[in-house]
Amino acid sequence: MIPQLVTVGYRRPNGHRRRLFVPVLPAALVLSPLLVLAVLAGLVACLIFKVRPIAALLGIGRVLLALPGTRFELEESTTAFQVSIR
Protein backbone atom coordinates (compact mmCIF):
# COMPACT_ATOMS: atom_id res chain seq x y z
CA MET A 1 0.00 0.00 0.00
CA ILE A 2 1.31 3.45 -0.84
CA PRO A 3 1.83 5.96 1.95
CA GLN A 4 -1.35 7.85 2.73
CA LEU A 5 -0.46 10.26 5.48
CA VAL A 6 2.83 11.82 6.53
CA THR A 7 2.86 13.44 9.95
CA VAL A 8 5.60 15.91 10.80
CA GLY A 9 5.71 17.28 14.30
CA TYR A 10 8.15 19.50 16.14
CA ARG A 11 8.54 21.28 19.44
CA ARG A 12 10.50 24.49 19.71
CA PRO A 13 12.71 25.44 22.67
CA ASN A 14 9.96 27.80 23.86
CA GLY A 15 7.64 24.81 24.18
CA HIS A 16 5.60 25.71 21.11
CA ARG A 17 4.34 22.54 19.40
CA ARG A 18 3.32 22.11 15.80
CA ARG A 19 2.03 19.07 13.99
CA LEU A 20 1.63 18.95 10.24
CA PHE A 21 -0.49 16.29 8.54
CA VAL A 22 0.31 15.82 4.86
CA PRO A 23 -2.09 13.62 2.88
CA VAL A 24 0.18 12.04 0.30
CA LEU A 25 -2.22 11.52 -2.60
CA PRO A 26 -3.66 15.07 -2.71
CA ALA A 27 -0.16 16.51 -2.23
CA ALA A 28 1.14 14.34 -5.07
CA LEU A 29 -1.71 15.49 -7.31
CA VAL A 30 -0.99 19.14 -6.55
CA LEU A 31 2.71 18.62 -7.16
CA SER A 32 2.19 16.36 -10.20
CA PRO A 33 3.70 18.85 -12.71
CA LEU A 34 6.86 18.93 -10.63
CA LEU A 35 6.77 15.14 -10.26
CA VAL A 36 6.60 14.72 -14.03
CA LEU A 37 9.63 16.96 -14.39
CA ALA A 38 11.43 15.00 -11.66
CA VAL A 39 10.68 11.70 -13.43
CA LEU A 40 11.97 13.08 -16.72
CA ALA A 41 15.12 14.37 -15.03
CA GLY A 42 15.53 10.95 -13.42
CA LEU A 43 15.20 9.20 -16.77
CA VAL A 44 17.85 11.48 -18.30
CA ALA A 45 20.11 10.81 -15.31
CA CYS A 46 19.58 7.06 -15.79
CA LEU A 47 20.63 7.32 -19.43
CA ILE A 48 23.70 9.39 -18.52
CA PHE A 49 24.81 7.05 -15.74
CA LYS A 50 23.84 3.89 -17.67
CA VAL A 51 21.28 2.68 -15.17
CA ARG A 52 18.25 0.76 -16.47
CA PRO A 53 15.35 3.25 -16.14
CA ILE A 54 12.67 0.58 -15.69
CA ALA A 55 14.66 -1.11 -12.93
CA ALA A 56 15.24 2.26 -11.25
CA LEU A 57 11.51 3.10 -11.42
CA LEU A 58 10.60 -0.31 -10.02
CA GLY A 59 13.15 0.12 -7.24
CA ILE A 60 11.80 3.54 -6.29
CA GLY A 61 8.26 2.15 -6.43
CA ARG A 62 9.24 -0.65 -4.05
CA VAL A 63 10.77 1.86 -1.64
CA LEU A 64 7.61 3.98 -1.74
CA LEU A 65 5.41 0.95 -1.13
CA ALA A 66 7.54 -0.09 1.84
CA LEU A 67 7.47 3.33 3.51
CA PRO A 68 4.23 3.00 5.56
CA GLY A 69 5.07 2.22 9.16
CA THR A 70 8.25 4.26 9.20
CA ARG A 71 8.68 6.47 12.25
CA PHE A 72 11.48 8.76 13.33
CA GLU A 73 11.40 10.59 16.66
CA LEU A 74 14.14 12.76 18.07
CA GLU A 75 13.84 14.53 21.39
CA GLU A 76 16.63 16.62 22.78
CA SER A 77 16.06 18.52 26.03
CA THR A 78 13.57 21.23 24.99
CA THR A 79 13.24 20.48 21.28
CA ALA A 80 11.68 17.54 19.52
CA PHE A 81 11.12 16.40 15.98
CA GLN A 82 8.97 13.59 14.70
CA VAL A 83 8.16 12.13 11.30
CA SER A 84 5.67 9.34 10.86
CA ILE A 85 4.49 7.74 7.64
CA ARG A 86 1.22 5.82 7.55
Added chain:
Amino acid sequence: MNDQGRQILQMLSEGKITADEAERLLDALGRQQPEPAPGANPRPKTRLKYLRVVVHSTEDPSGPTSVNIRVPLQLLRAGVRLATLIPPQALTKVNESLEQSGVPIDLTQLKPQDLEELIEHLDDVTVDINDPGSKVQVFCE
Protein backbone atom coordinates in the same frame (compact mmCIF):
# COMPACT_ATOMS: atom_id res chain seq x y z
CA MET B 1 8.29 -43.14 17.57
CA ASN B 2 4.97 -42.17 16.01
CA ASP B 3 1.86 -44.30 15.42
CA GLN B 4 2.80 -45.24 11.85
CA GLY B 5 6.18 -46.56 13.01
CA ARG B 6 4.53 -48.63 15.73
CA GLN B 7 2.06 -49.97 13.16
CA ILE B 8 4.91 -51.13 10.92
CA LEU B 9 6.62 -52.87 13.84
CA GLN B 10 3.30 -54.46 14.81
CA MET B 11 2.87 -55.80 11.26
CA LEU B 12 6.44 -57.14 11.41
CA SER B 13 5.80 -58.90 14.73
CA GLU B 14 2.61 -60.40 13.36
CA GLY B 15 4.49 -61.70 10.35
CA LYS B 16 2.44 -59.70 7.87
CA ILE B 17 5.59 -58.12 6.40
CA THR B 18 9.22 -59.20 6.25
CA ALA B 19 12.10 -57.44 8.01
CA ASP B 20 13.28 -55.98 4.68
CA GLU B 21 9.84 -54.59 3.95
CA ALA B 22 9.63 -53.11 7.44
CA GLU B 23 13.02 -51.48 6.96
CA ARG B 24 11.96 -49.99 3.63
CA LEU B 25 8.71 -48.72 5.13
CA LEU B 26 10.50 -47.14 8.09
CA ASP B 27 12.99 -45.49 5.73
CA ALA B 28 10.15 -44.11 3.65
CA LEU B 29 8.43 -42.88 6.80
CA GLY B 30 11.65 -41.16 7.92
CA ARG B 31 11.95 -39.38 4.56
CA GLN B 32 8.32 -38.31 4.75
CA GLN B 33 8.69 -36.82 8.24
CA PRO B 34 12.23 -35.51 8.60
CA GLU B 35 13.52 -35.11 12.14
CA PRO B 36 14.05 -31.49 13.16
CA ALA B 37 17.68 -30.39 13.41
CA PRO B 38 19.11 -30.52 16.94
CA GLY B 39 19.52 -26.76 17.22
CA ALA B 40 16.36 -25.88 15.35
CA ASN B 41 13.67 -23.86 17.03
CA PRO B 42 10.56 -26.01 17.33
CA ARG B 43 8.25 -22.97 17.48
CA PRO B 44 7.12 -21.43 14.21
CA LYS B 45 9.04 -18.23 13.59
CA THR B 46 6.88 -15.14 13.73
CA ARG B 47 7.35 -12.72 10.89
CA LEU B 48 8.97 -9.59 12.28
CA LYS B 49 8.14 -6.39 10.46
CA TYR B 50 10.15 -3.55 11.89
CA LEU B 51 13.71 -2.73 12.85
CA ARG B 52 13.71 -0.52 15.94
CA VAL B 53 16.51 1.70 17.18
CA VAL B 54 15.91 3.28 20.58
CA VAL B 55 18.44 5.55 22.26
CA HIS B 56 18.06 7.27 25.64
CA SER B 57 20.85 9.46 26.86
CA THR B 58 21.17 11.60 29.95
CA GLU B 59 24.79 12.59 29.32
CA ASP B 60 23.87 15.97 27.87
CA PRO B 61 23.72 18.52 30.73
CA SER B 62 21.02 20.52 28.92
CA GLY B 63 18.58 17.63 29.24
CA PRO B 64 17.86 14.06 28.24
CA THR B 65 18.05 13.02 24.60
CA SER B 66 16.01 10.26 23.09
CA VAL B 67 15.85 8.82 19.60
CA ASN B 68 13.19 6.39 18.51
CA ILE B 69 13.40 5.01 14.97
CA ARG B 70 11.17 2.37 13.43
CA VAL B 71 12.06 1.18 9.95
CA PRO B 72 10.02 -1.49 8.12
CA LEU B 73 12.25 -4.42 7.16
CA GLN B 74 10.52 -4.31 3.78
CA LEU B 75 11.99 -0.83 3.31
CA LEU B 76 15.47 -2.19 3.99
CA ARG B 77 14.91 -4.88 1.37
CA ALA B 78 13.67 -2.33 -1.15
CA GLY B 79 16.65 -0.10 -0.39
CA VAL B 80 19.06 -2.97 -0.86
CA ARG B 81 17.51 -3.80 -4.22
CA LEU B 82 17.74 -0.17 -5.25
CA ALA B 83 21.39 -0.11 -4.21
CA THR B 84 22.13 -2.94 -6.63
CA LEU B 85 21.41 -0.51 -9.47
CA ILE B 86 24.49 1.55 -8.66
CA PRO B 87 26.69 1.38 -11.78
CA PRO B 88 30.03 -0.45 -11.45
CA GLN B 89 32.04 2.72 -12.15
CA ALA B 90 30.40 4.42 -9.18
CA LEU B 91 31.07 1.36 -7.01
CA THR B 92 34.75 1.48 -7.96
CA LYS B 93 34.93 5.14 -6.92
CA VAL B 94 33.14 4.39 -3.66
CA ASN B 95 35.58 1.53 -3.00
CA GLU B 96 38.53 3.86 -3.57
CA SER B 97 37.07 6.46 -1.20
CA LEU B 98 36.37 3.80 1.43
CA GLU B 99 39.91 2.50 1.19
CA GLN B 100 41.32 6.00 1.54
CA SER B 101 39.19 6.42 4.67
CA GLY B 102 40.61 3.21 6.11
CA VAL B 103 37.58 1.03 5.41
CA PRO B 104 38.79 -1.60 2.93
CA ILE B 105 35.41 -2.96 1.86
CA ASP B 106 34.87 -4.10 -1.71
CA LEU B 107 31.24 -3.24 -2.47
CA THR B 108 31.42 -4.99 -5.84
CA GLN B 109 31.63 -8.29 -3.94
CA LEU B 110 28.28 -7.68 -2.28
CA LYS B 111 25.74 -9.69 -4.22
CA PRO B 112 21.98 -8.98 -4.05
CA GLN B 113 21.26 -12.46 -2.71
CA ASP B 114 23.83 -11.97 0.08
CA LEU B 115 22.23 -8.68 1.05
CA GLU B 116 18.80 -10.32 1.00
CA GLU B 117 20.10 -12.99 3.35
CA LEU B 118 21.58 -10.30 5.58
CA ILE B 119 18.23 -8.54 5.83
CA GLU B 120 16.45 -11.85 6.47
CA HIS B 121 18.74 -12.59 9.40
CA LEU B 122 18.30 -9.12 10.89
CA ASP B 123 15.29 -10.69 12.62
CA ASP B 124 17.66 -12.35 15.04
CA VAL B 125 19.73 -9.26 15.78
CA THR B 126 19.40 -7.67 19.19
CA VAL B 127 21.81 -5.04 20.46
CA ASP B 128 21.37 -3.86 24.01
CA ILE B 129 23.89 -1.39 25.43
CA ASN B 130 23.41 -0.19 28.97
CA ASP B 131 25.74 2.60 29.98
CA PRO B 132 25.35 4.67 33.17
CA GLY B 133 24.49 7.70 31.05
CA SER B 134 22.88 6.15 28.03
CA LYS B 135 20.97 3.18 26.76
CA VAL B 136 20.92 1.89 23.18
CA GLN B 137 18.65 -0.84 21.90
CA VAL B 138 18.49 -2.27 18.38
CA PHE B 139 15.97 -5.02 17.80
CA CYS B 140 13.24 -6.27 15.49
CA GLU B 141 9.56 -6.40 16.38
